[in-house]
Amino acid sequence: MRSLSRILALASQLWPLYVAVVTGAVLNAATGLGVPFVIKAATDEVVAALTGTGGSVTTVVWLAVGLLGLDIAHTVIGNLGGYAGDLMAVRLRSILSRRYFEKLLRLPQDYFDNQLTGTIISRLQRSITETTTFLNSFANNFLPLLITVGAALVIIASYSPWLALLLVAIYPVFTWLTMLTSRRWQVLEGQKNTAFDIAGGRFAEVVGQIRVVKSFGSQQRELDHFTGQYDTTVAITRVQSAFWHRMDVLRGIALNVIFFGIYVIIFTTTVQGAFTIGVMVLLIQLVTMARAPVTMMSYLVDSAQRAITGSTDYLAVMDEVEEPSPPADAGGSVPGQAAVPAQATVPAQAAVRAQAGQPLLEFRQASFGYGTGEDVLREVSFTVARGERVALVGESGGGKTTLTSLLLGLYPLRAGTLLVDGRDIADLPVESLRSLVGIVFQDPSLFSGTIRENLAYGRPDAGEAEIIDAARRAHAHGFIIGLPGGYDAEIGERGVKLSGGQKQRIAIARALLKDAPILVLDEATSSLDSKAERLVQEGLDELMSDRTTLIIAHRLATIAGVDRIVTLADGRVDEIGTPAELATTGGIYAELLALQGSRAGRKSLRRFEIVG
Numbered sequence: 196m197r198s199l200s201r202i203l204a205l206a207s208q209l210w211p212l213y214v215a216v217v218t219g220a221v222l223n224a225a226t227g228l229g230v231p232f233v234i235k236a237a238t239d240e241v242v243a244a245l246t247g248t249g250g251s252v253t254t255v256v257w258l259a260v261g262l263l264g265l266d267i268a269h270t271v272i273g274n275l276g277g278y279a280g281d282l283m284a285v286r287l288r289s290i291l292s293r294r295y296f297e298k299l300l301r302l303p304q305d306y307f308d309n310q311l312t313g314t315i316i317s318r319l320q321r322s323i324t325e326t327t328t329f330l331n332s333f334a335n336n337f338l339p340l341l342i343t344v345g346a347a348l349v350i351i352a353s354y355s356p357w358l359a360l361l362l363v364a365i366y367p368v369f370t371w372l373t374m375l376t377s378r379r380w381q382v383l384e385g386q387k388n389t390a391f392d393i394a395g396g397r398f399a400e401v402v403g404q405i406r407v408v409k410s411f412g413s414q415q416r417e418l419d420h421f422t423g424q425y426d427t428t429v430a431i432t433r434v435q436s437a438f439w440h441r442m443d444v445l446r447g448i449a450l451n452v453i454f455f456g457i458y459v460i461i462f463t464t465t466v467q468g469a470f471t472i473g474v475m476v477l478l479i480q481l482v483t484m485a486r487a488p489v490t491m492m493s494y495l496v497d498s499a500q501r502a503i504t505g506s507t508d509y510l511a512v513m514d515e516v517e518e519p520s521p522p523a524d525a526g527g528s529v530p531g532q533a534a535v536p537a538q539a540t541v542p543a544q545a546a547v548r549a550q551a552g553q554p555l556l557e558f559r560q561a562s563f564g565y566g567t568g569e570d571v572l573r574e575v576s577f578t579v580a581r582g583e584r585v586a587l588v589g590e591s592g593g594g595k596t597t598l599t600s601l602l603l604g605l606y607p608l609r610a611g612t613l614l615v616d617g618r619d620i621a622d623l624p625v626e627s628l629r630s631l632v633g634i635v636f637q638d639p640s641l642f643s644g645t646i647r648e649n650l651a652y653g654r655p656d657a658g659e660a661e662i663i664d665a666a667r668r669a670h671a672h673g674f675i676i677g678l679p680g681g682y683d684a685e686i687g688e689r690g691v692k693l694s695g696g697q698k699q700r701i702a703i704a705r706a707l708l709k710d711a712p713i714l715v716l717d718e719a720t721s722s723l724d725s726k727a728e729r730l731v732q733e734g735l736d737e738l739m740s741d742r743t744t745l746i747i748a749h750r751l752a753t754i755a756g757v758d759r760i761v762t763l764a765d766g767r768v769d770e771i772g773t774p775a776e777l778a779t780t781g782g783i784y785a786e787l788l789a790l791q792g793s794r795a796g797r798k799s800l801r802r803f804e805i806v807g
Contacts (some may be wrong), residue, residue, distance in 0.1 A: 198506040201324055202438055206290040214668070216334045226269040226341035228350070231480035239473035270396050275336045278630045282333035287299070295512065300532025303518035304605040305566060308596070312398025315393045316513070321391060322505035329502035337495055340488040341484040347481040354478060357463070361457050362485050368449055369489060373496050376442040383435040384504050387428045392426035395768075404690075419582035450489055457482055464787075518625065554578035555743045556602070561611035563601060570609065571597055572768045584744045588784055589763035590615050599715050604628050615713075633711035637718035639702035641690035646675055647682040653709035661708060666738055669704035671697070675761065707738050714744045751787060760784055 202212070237258040243249040268387075299315065304327060307315075316318070352359035362741050401408055401417050408417055451548060461482070465475040488495075515603045556579040576790040579585050587598060600606055601613055604625045620628055641649050657665075662682065666672040674697055678684040690698045719735065732753075746754050754760065755774065760781040762769045770782045777784040 198510055199326070199624050202287075202291065202506050202512060203330075206287050208535075209283055209286055209290070212279055212286070215279040216283060218278060219272055219279055220334075220339040222272045223269060223276055223339040223382035226272060227339070227343050227482075227484070229265045229511050230262060230269075230735065231477045232263065233258055234480065235473040235477035237262075238476045239471055242472050246476075261717060273339070276339065278336035280331055283334060284327045287330065288323055288327045291509065292319065295319050295323070295509065298513055298515070298517075300540060301320060301517040302515055302599065303382070306515060308565070311393075311396030311397030311400060312403075315396075316399055317392045317395030318508055319526050321388065322397075322509040323503045324507035325498075326509065330444040332498060333495075337488065340397055340484075341639040344485050344488055347484045350484070351478060354470070354474065355460065356563065357458055358457055358478065358482070361453055361460075362482065364451050365450060365485075365489055365524045368453070371631075372449065374441060374630070376439060376752055377496070379530050380435060380439060381500055381504060382499060383431050383438075387431050387435070388504060388508065389425045390431070391425045394421055396599050397421055397424075429723045434475060450486075454482070498705055500682050518604075521620070540555070552638045555581040555612075555616055556581075556745075557612075557614040557617075558611040559614065561601070561613055562609045563597060564610075565606075571766050573602075574611065574765075575763070575766075575768055577768055577771055579743055579745070579759050581743055582741055583759065584739060584746060586760045587763065588754075588760055588787070590783070598745070599634065599717055600715075602715065602745075603634070630709055632705040632713045632715060633708045633709045634715040635699075635702050635717060639690060639695075639698035641686060641693075641698055641701060643688045645680075645683045645685055646678070646701060649686065650682075650704050650708055652705055654710075657708055659730065665704040665708040669700045670733070673701035674700075703735065703738075712742055714739060714742045715747070716744065717747045 216333060224328065237255055237355070240249075240251070240255050240258065244251070244255075296319075348359050348362055351362065397417070398421060401421075407777070408414060436498055458479075461470070461475055461478050464470050466473070470478070492637060558575050558577055561572060561575045562570050563572045577585075603609065604620055604623075607621070615623065615628065615631065647662060650662050654661075666682075675682055675684070684692075686692050690701070693701070706714065716735065740764075746757055757774065759771060759773055760777050762770050764779065770777055770780060770784070774781070778788055779785065
């Protein structure tokens, strides 16, 4: 239950609703307990009237009116408490979901490298749903019952301590029998959740890449894999449910025996004259109230265990270590620039003020590897001056996205240093660092929504004129205004309604609008035909003006106008020089030039790419 307590603590601002739920449960119990006393009084009046020892119709009628009032109050209070419980549950779900999403946004990139997107989504839905469903049920149903039982036991003890002791004995017996099953049940539940998460993860992945699935005719294979995971849950459930219900039979028999003793005591004591008929009716009703939560205990424990398992999974994510980032007020801002909050934008001219003679970017003996694998970059050292255009060239598989990822602070270096304007990026808040970098990926990575929303993703406050200007410079304005809705056209998930070239031009316009001082072009024109590439290149030339640019591209024509080329081999810097210098050294760049000139060379060229 500690995990559930932590869940409630995460939403401590809901304390007024917690108080309302508890208050409603107390009042609900009070009105419910009043009913047996009214019925007792009415029973005694009726018996007295029938035996000729007293009683009156008027008294019985007023007792009936009192019973009606208690029933109405019980109904109203129960529904008010239910409203508070429902509101608490949905607000709790909202808070937990927001905190989960917020946590995910702060986790390091390697967490996502080791998780399926669908699994992350499935875990959110399952864990929060199970937790909030239990808490809602507990607040609306079980909590009032528990309070009622507590009061009922006190009242029963005033008539017969032995009855109270027998009733009290029910709960430890039931709890002990439940604990015998709980540990194994939770292990099986964890196995089921794993299968559900795998199935959910694969489901999301297949739906997101349905074209690939269909093009390879893999529908049946994917369906079989998905079905297999659910078949696993069915098999586990057979074992789990059979075990649970066998133990539930034992619990039920134990409870039946105890209640047999209780009823024997009530009936025999009444026959002996110690209890009146009214008292007997009162005690039977109170015992029934005390028995109600016991009969619901199986459901409660089952729901509680699911909630505990779900909350444990949720808290496991919440306990993940976040990506390191020094606070903005701890000296981590970029020199010459105020600390940049999340979502902020920075004018290119003011973002970085490089000192004379100081490189804007500098790798010093930088080494990096993914997870526990071997290094993919080894002692990489080179500098990039402000406004310089540098191309990174290397063999295929040499770390295409690695340098870009390091520059964005997505992964920490294993060794060495990466400096921006003389400052170690480890000392910079990641929001400030990433605000300085504009990037165009090989995959445009657009979001569902409108073209306008995608263009302004890096600058949500951009005006209409700025958005249109960026689209014009990326040569995207023409096709945008030709779409139904223009800039407000919906493009579908990942821009599925646009062609590859159109998506790429939207991505380029997005980078133009961000106007960051450091630019990374990661095969930015790879999806364009020759005509579109020429159009976009004009926009890129303007974008690269007075910016520090790292160019990552397959096509040598794309890097012909760079200032320098850095070639990498086996994760190490091999050569650094101008295109003219490296064309005659016999190194990787010279080999690429030679291969480009022959038909066989063009085939062999596939094993080369720019490393990023």
